Amino acid sequence: MEKHTPPGKIALKVPEIENWRPRGTVATTGEKSEEGEEVGRLCCDSTLFVHSQKLLAFGFSSISPFFHPHYPLKSIDLLQNLMDSKQLFTDGEIQSQASPTTTARVKRAVLLDKCSGQRQRRCSPRLKDIPQSKRPYYGTSLKVSRQQQLLHQQHHNDDDHAFHAGVQDAGCNLNHVIQVNDVDVDVDVNVNVNVNVNGEPTIPATKLEYKSAYVEKGDPLDEISQNAAGGDSVNDSGTTSLDDTSSAGNEAGDLQCTPAEASNNNLLQSYSLSLRGDGKSSHAMVKATTGTFDAHHLQPVQGEQIMQNKEEGNLQNDTRDLNPTVFFTKKHTLVASPKLRGMLLVDISGGQEEIKIPVINLVDDTPFAATGFTYSRSIQVAENVDLPPNADGCRCKGNCIHPKFCACARLNDSKFPYVRHNGGRLRKAKDVVFECGPNCGCGPDCINRISQRGIKYQLEVFRTLDRGWAVRTKDFIPSGAPVCEYVGILRRTDELDKVDVNDYIFEIDCLHTIKGIEGRERRFGAVSASLCDNIEKIEDGYLEKTPEFCIDANHIGNVSRFVNHSCEPNLFVQCILSSHHDFRLARIVLFAARSISPWQELTYDYGYPLDSVIGSDGEVKVQPCYCGAEDCRKRLY
Numbered sequence: 001m002e003k004h005t006p007p008g009k010i011a012l013k014v015p016e017i018e019n020w021r022p023r024g025t026v027a028t029t030g031e032k033s034e035e036g037e038e039v040g041r042l043c044c045d046s047t048l049f050v051h052s053q054k055l056l057a058f059g060f061s062s063i064s065p066f067f068h069p070h071y072p073l074k075s076i077d078l079l080q081n082l083m084d085s086k087q088l089f090t091d092g093e094i095q096s097q098a099s100p101t102t103t104a105r106v107k108r109a110v111l112l113d114k115c116s117g118q119r120q121r122r123c124s125p126r127l128k129d130i131p132q133s134k135r136p137y138y139g140t141s142l143k144v145s146r147q148q149q150l151l152h153q154q155h156h157n158d159d160d161h162a163f164h165a166g167v168q169d170a171g172c173n174l175n176h177v178i179q180v181n182d183v184d185v186d187v188d189v190n191v192n193v194n195v196n197v198n199g200e201p202t203i204p205a206t207k208l209e210y211k212s213a214y215v216e217k218g219d220p221l222d223e224i225s226q227n228a229a230g231g232d233s234v235n236d237s238g239t240t241s242l243d244d245t246s247s248a249g250n251e252a253g254d255l256q257c258t259p260a261e262a263s264n265n266n267l268l269q270s271y272s273l274s275l276r277g278d279g280k281s282s283h284a285m286v287k288a289t290t291g292t293f294d295a296h297h298l299q300p301v302q303g304e305q306i307m308q309n310k311e312e313g314n315l316q317n318d319t320r321d322l323n324p325t326v327f328f329t330k331k332h333t334l335v336a337s338p339k340l341r342g343m344l345l346v347d348i349s350g351g352q353e354e355i356k357i358p359v360i361n362l363v364d365d366t367p368f369a370a371t372g373f374t375y376s377r378s379i380q381v382a383e384n385v386d387l388p389p390n391a392d393g394c395r396c397k398g399n400c401i402h403p404k405f406c407a408c409a410r411l412n413d414s415k416f417p418y419v420r421h422n423g424g425r426l427r428k429a430k431d432v433v434f435e436c437g438p439n440c441g442c443g444p445d446c447i448n449r450i451s452q453r454g455i456k457y458q459l460e461v462f463r464t465l466d467r468g469w470a471v472r473t474k475d476f477i478p479s480g481a482p483v484c485e486y487v488g489i490l491r492r493t494d495e496l497d498k499v500d501v502n503d504y505i506f507e508i509d510c511l512h513t514i515k516g517i518e519g520r521e522r523r524f525g526a527v528s529a530s531l532c533d534n535i536e537k538i539e540d541g542y543l544e545k546t547p548e549f550c551i552d553a554n555h556i557g558n559v560s561r562f563v564n565h566s567c568e569p570n571l572f573v574q575c576i577l578s579s580h581h582d583f584r585l586a587r588i589v590l591f592a593a594r595s596i597s598p599w600q601e602l603t604y605d606y607g608y609p610l611d612s613v614i615g616s617d618g619e620v621k622v623q624p625c626y627c628g629a630e631d632c633r634k635r636l637y
């Protein structure tokens with residue numbers, strides 16, 4: 001077999017492909033590229049597409065997929081070579097299908113191009129290294145025309161904080177074009193912006209605020225000439241504005257980067273947005289505007305410190321514009337082709353959530369209706385469960401500001417558990433978080449009500465090959481952000497003893513967690529003093545018992561019921577008390593355990609103790625785990 005060796009690298013022996021371990025689940029469909037080849041969409045951390053033994057594309061981290069210019073990727077063995085020579089790290093499988101397409105599905109792919117040889121979380125080949133003509137964009141025949149070469153050097157004269165920053169490059173990935181009805185087409189676009197920051201290689205946290213992105217229709221050439229002339233007057237160009245939903249989900253998209261994600265001063269960021277367009281438009285234009293760069297974030301201080309300083313007004317705002325705008329145009333008519341998309345439902349919540357949650361099946365014929373459950377945005381309470389009376393709450397007015405005076409903050413060790421940054425993020429996981437409730441004097445915008453605001457990220461339910469339905473995010477989710485509450489019917493656990501199979505029960509075991517009894521993984525963070533006081537009052541032997549209450553999402557639930565287990569999860573379970581303070585009936589909210597890139601599956605650790613699930617026949621039930629994590633425990637229960 002012909003071998004292709006990357007420049008400067010030695011070709012290594014190609015091991016058996018069968019030895020590759022199956023990982024990951026994001027599989028997607030193929031389409032025709034402009035060259036007429038069959039290609040597939042490659043999302044972050046997801047899929048490699050191979051056509052007739054020819055690797056068409058691979059992509060890494062959250063940048064758009066593209067052919068890499070340095071490697072004449074012609075065959076699967078070259079891919080394997082890259083892996084063997086430690087330039088490309090993937091954990092995936094190559095499936096030889098009946099042809100003509102071979103798909104390699106990977107959970108993670110990291111190309112160590114121009115890097116030190118160590119594995120890094122995000123180290124992608126840069127788009128700027130690739131000639132314009134060789135950059136395919138996936139999913140459709142989307143033609144990207146870059147009208148503004150961005151990047152360049154915004155100097156800061158202050159020696160302490162000198163930096164050059166700019167948008168180095170950007171990519172655009174049109175994921176779905178779905179005919180919603182005769183008129184509307186739902187367009188789902190990923191925009192990836194590659195930000196380059198020079199001068200501060202050890203920046204602890206750097207934030208690029210993302211201002212806006214939307215699709216417009218009109219004549220792209222007009223747009224371009226207007227903007228080339230220096231105006232940023234896209235809105236004035238006579239184009240038809242789109243349905244309001246076009247920008248609805250976009251504001252949450254603060255771009256953010258941690259040092260682990262920075263390589264060579266190169267911060268790679270992405271965000272995605274769903275846009276709604278008019279099916280009759282002859283083209284769509286995506287405008288991605290990067291916003292201001294806040295010099296504070298270049299200072300070597302912790303994020304919390306920044307927040308505090310800002311709140312106290314000690315720091316002057318020092319913001320500046322990066323070269324702000326990147327344009328992408330799609331010159332061809334949007335062709336809606338629902339059969340390619342596998343979309344079974346446009347919104348599983350039937351309009352209950354602020355943001356639609358579509359259901360996609362690209363892997364088999366399983367219909368969604370078969371799951372038979374009713375969507376509910378909020379917890380329902382079984383008739384035989386009495387909720388405790390609402391707690392007194394705090395006496396703050398408007399927003400809770402002073403943690404020492406706010407009665408709810410005092411229950412959290414006199415700290416607010418959240419920072420406002422990025423729409424509210426938990427500072428650190430705790431045994432129980434006390435939020436403000438109905439009797440508090442503060443309003444809905446209070447910092448201490450962050451988990452009460454519903455789902456703020458674009459989520460998608462999708463079908464996996466081996467784990468049924470699953471949930472992924474289309475947005476970047478910052479670490480510590482609340483993602484969704486586990487919703488279902490609040491029941492007494494003993495009622496379910498007779499039920500043989502129910503995969504959707506969440507036992508409310510905050511107390512077990514606090515006391516460190518084996519069960520759901522103990523979450524980091526100290527037990528608060530106030531909580532300890534309360535725990536002491538719990539009757540002896542309580543903790544040996546099964547949790548008294550559970551949330552049963554079998555027939556009624558929200559998107560959380562589709563979130564699968566992983567032994568290496570990206571979400572964690574946080575118990576929250578807001579209206580009352582009874583631990584046995586705490587709310588269960590899933591939070592981001594780390595920053596999550598668009599298109600990653602969301603998972604949490606179900607934390608079943610081994611052999612804890614007993615069938616009605618009295619036999620221990622065993623469910624193998626297919627999460628694919630390196631340290632997978634192999635059994636869900």
Ligand SMILES: C[S@@+](CC[C@H](N)C(=O)[O-])C[C@H]1O[C@@H](n2cnc3c(N)ncnc32)[C@H](O)[C@@H]1O
Nearest residue numbers: 467468469503561562563564565624625626627
């Ligand atoms: C709460 S449901 C999750 C949604 C479910 N996949 C579905 O299709 O509705 C939990 C069930 O999903 C499956 N599941 C979740 N994570 C899994 C994993 N890592 N490995 C195998 N099966 C898993 C198991 O059948 C489990 O009982």
